Structures are given as structure tokens and as C-alpha cells.
Amino acid sequence: YQDSPPLLRGLQVIGDARTSSITLVGTPRQVEVATSQLVQLDLRRRQVAVNLRVIDVNLSAMDQFDTSFSFGIDDTFVNQDNGLLTLAFNNNPLSVARNFLAALQATVVNGNSKIITDPTLVVQEGQSASVNLVEEIVNSSTTNLTTLGDNSNTVVQEREVELVDVGLTLAINIDRIDDNGFVSLSVAPTISSPGPQINLGSNDFVTPISRRALSSGQIRVRDGQTLILSGIIQDTDITTVNKVPILGDLPIIGALFRDTDTTNERQELIVLLTPQILDDSDESIYGYSYTPGEDVRELLGEDE
Structure with missing residues (x-):
């Protein structure tokens, strides 16, 4: 040198x-x-274990039609309590009291909500991880007709099907783990849902997909502190048809023998995120x- x-x-x-x-x-x-x-x-790169719990809350069963579960618990966001932090997607971080988790746990016990995933991800500083709660659906279906040979009357029908994933994708990026036991991270959830099928004729159809991408920005959370993300609300209209066999299918007068009922289901996904800094050295508190x-x-x- x-x-x-x-x-x-x-x-x-x-x-x-x-x-x-x-x-x-x-x-x-x-x-x-x-x-x-x-x-x-x-x-060595510092590591953090991120516990991610996603809870599906049935707002319809709780009479929370005009708001989310987070803002329906009395004066939850007025109380202060160390160790808990909540963030709705209006970029207003607020402290939340223990009664929020108590109320959330009560909805699970009563059957008004359910835990749909509870993984723990180990992520290095500067790296990212993701959780995918998706299902595969048919996005489009098209029919192709092919004639075999120049003078042949043989026609081969082929159906092309395109599959896509819909649901919730949650990406977590660990930006920094400092010497004071704080974790700087960002969370970017993306939710997608299928719309009603559009008939294109000849048994061809396409299903429009609605996607919403949300971002919490960069958040600084203490080791062991729980971050609550709320505000992911989905409305679903369910139509139920009850009819008398045969008579209900008749044109015009068939309406007299069938009953159509439409109900609205309102659900909210609440994400509880708790980072724990891993101690991977016997000589250091945080490794x-x-x-x-x-x-x-x-x-x-x-x-x-």
C-alpha cells in the first residue's frame, strides 16, 4: 500500500x-x-426476529360499519402505555393502551375475529422479508381455434387460462438497528381482491383485479415494542338466492317463486408487528x- x-x-x-x-x-x-x-x-450484520400476527376482524358482527375496529374502542388512542405503539394509515402514530389488545383478544375468543397467520421472520439489517397471504384465481380465460393442415376440416380448440395471486402481501424492510436497541423499519402492505367476472362470450371471461398499495414509511420501534397497523378494510357484497325448484327458473313469473337477499360483510385486517433484536454473541448485549x-x-x- x-x-x-x-x-x-x-x-x-x-x-x-x-x-x-x-x-x-x-x-x-x-x-x-x-x-x-x-x-x-x-x-457482523445485526439480526432481528420479527413476529408478525395478522388478525381478521369481522366488523359486521361488531356493529362497526362506519369506522374501523381501531377507532371504535372508546378512548383507546387517548391513553398512554409504554411498550405499545399504533399506526393507522393516515401517518399519525399514536400511543395505544393495553385495553386495545384486550379488546382484540376478546373478539378472537368470541369468534368475531381470527388469527390468519402468526409467523416469526429473522431478518438481517439492510435486508427485507415478506409474508404472502394469497390465493390463486383465474384472471382470464380465452379460447383459441386452430385448423390442422391447409385443406383439413379438423379444428382444434385450445383454452388459455391466466392465473394470478390475490390477497395480502406484507413486505418488511429492516433499515437499521442502532446501538440503543431501536429498530428502524418500513412496512408496505399490498392488498388485492377479484371483482365480478366480465363475460366476453364463447365461454371467455376476464376477472378484474383491484389492488391497493399502502406504505407506513420508516418507523423507529424499540426492541420488543409492538407496532399495530390498522385500516385495511374490505367490503364484500354477498347475494343469496332462495327459490322453488323449477318454478323459480321460469321467466317473468319465476320472480314470484324466488327470493334474493344481499348482505354486506365488512372486514378489517389488523397487523401486530413485534421486533426482537437477536443476541448472537456471548460478549455483547445486542451482538x-x-x-x-x-x-x-x-x-x-x-x-x-
Whole structure:
């Protein structure tokens, strides 16, 4: 290193891409200084275990037709309580009291809501992970007719079907884990749902897909603190037809023998996100320190 500081001038560095390691050759003082600098640069990436719980709340059964579950629990957002943080998608982070989780747990016990997923993801700093709660549906179906040969009357009918995933996709990005036990992260949920099929004739159809992408921006959460995301509401109209067999299918007068009932179901998805910083070192509270390998310790003379 001819352009290096005088103390490191003459130090030889040999890299091995196969083992992702380097070898330092020089005076003991040069090796000591270079090693101390490399230790500061080659810090192991911090990791966090993110528990993600998604709860499906039936608002129709709770008479919450004009609002979400989050804003229907008395003065929930007025109370203060450490360890809990809530964020609706209007970019207003508010503190929420323990009675929010108590009310949410009560809806699960009463059958008005259900936990649809409860995974724990281990994510490195600067990396992202995602949870997909989707189902595969037929987006479109088209018929293609092909004639075999120039003078042949044989026609082959082929049906082309396009499949797409609809549901909830939740992407989590761990931006930074600082030395004070805070995790800076961003959450980007995307929800999609199928609309009514559009008949194109000849048994061909297309299903329009409605997608909504939401973003919470960057949030700073303490280790072990629970982040609550709410406001993902879906309305579904369900039409039920009851009719007398045969008579209900008759034109004009068939309406006298059948009854059509349309009900509206309103559901809200609530996401509980709790990051836990992993301690992957016996010498550090949060696993931030670097432990040299055996070869490095021999080079430094620590095993002598």
C-alpha cells in the first residue's frame, strides 16, 4: 500500500475470494493497526426476529360499519402505555393502551375475529422479508381455434387460462438497528381482491383485479415494542338466492317463486408487528461486537 499512511506502508494484503478472507503480512505493529481497522469495518450484520400476527376482524358482527375496529374502542388512542405503539394509515402514530389488545383478544375468543397467520421472520439489517397471504384465481380465460393442415376440416380448440395471486402481501424492510436497541423499519402492505367476472362470450371471461398499495414509511420501534397497523378494510357484497325448484327458473313469473337477499360483510385486517433484536454473541448485549476467528487469533498471538 504505497498510498497508505506511513504506519501501514509496506503492509501486504492477500485476499481469498473462496473463503472470503484476507491475510496480512507485515510488521507486528502494522498487522495490529490494520486488524483494528478491519475489525471496525467488518462488523457482523445485526439480526432481528420479527413476529408478525395478522388478525381478521369481522366488523359486521361488531356493529362497526362506519369506522374501523381501531377507532371504535372508546378512548383507546387517548391513553398512554409504554411498550405499545399504533399506526393507522393516515401517518399519525399514536400511543395505544393495553385495553386495545384486550379488546382484540376478546373478539378472537368470541369468534368475531381470527388469527390468519402468526409467523416469526429473522431478518438481517439492510435486508427485507415478506409474508404472502394469497390465493390463486383465474384472471382470464380465452379460447383459441386452430385448423390442422391447409385443406383439413379438423379444428382444434385450445383454452388459455391466466392465473394470478390475490390477497395480502406484507413486505418488511429492516433499515437499521442502532446501538440503543431501536429498530428502524418500513412496512408496505399490498392488498388485492377479484371483482365480478366480465363475460366476453364463447365461454371467455376476464376477472378484474383491484389492488391497493399502502406504505407506513420508516418507523423507529424499540426492541420488543409492538407496532399495530390498522385500516385495511374490505367490503364484500354477498347475494343469496332462495327459490322453488323449477318454478323459480321460469321467466317473468319465476320472480314470484324466488327470493334474493344481499348482505354486506365488512372486514378489517389488523397487523401486530413485534421486533426482537437477536443476541448472537456471548460478549455483547445486542451482538454488535466482533469475535476474531482462530487464524486471526493465532496471527495476533492471542493463543500464545
